[in-house]
Amino acid sequence: LLKMNKQERERVVGVGREDFIASGVLIYDELYEIGGFKESVVIDDGVREGLALSACL
Incomplete structure (x- = not known):
């Protein structure tokens, strides 16, 4: 995910989350x-x- 560009991350995690996912990772x-x-x-x-x-559990 960290090596993906914004459009690639959108496809994986969904629109609206792509900017936050790298920081979260x-x-x-x-x-x-x-x-x-x-x-x-x-x-x-x-x-x-x-x-x-x-x-x-």
Whole structure:
């Protein structure tokens, strides 16, 4: 995603999100590194759904 231009990112993440996704990837990568995480689960629906899934695991 970081190597894509704006139009390529639009096709992957959708219009209106393409400007924010690169920053989000960099932040996520840094937090992942600091936290020493080995894996993660990405929930596209929202925070509540992620918390519900976490409570079930």
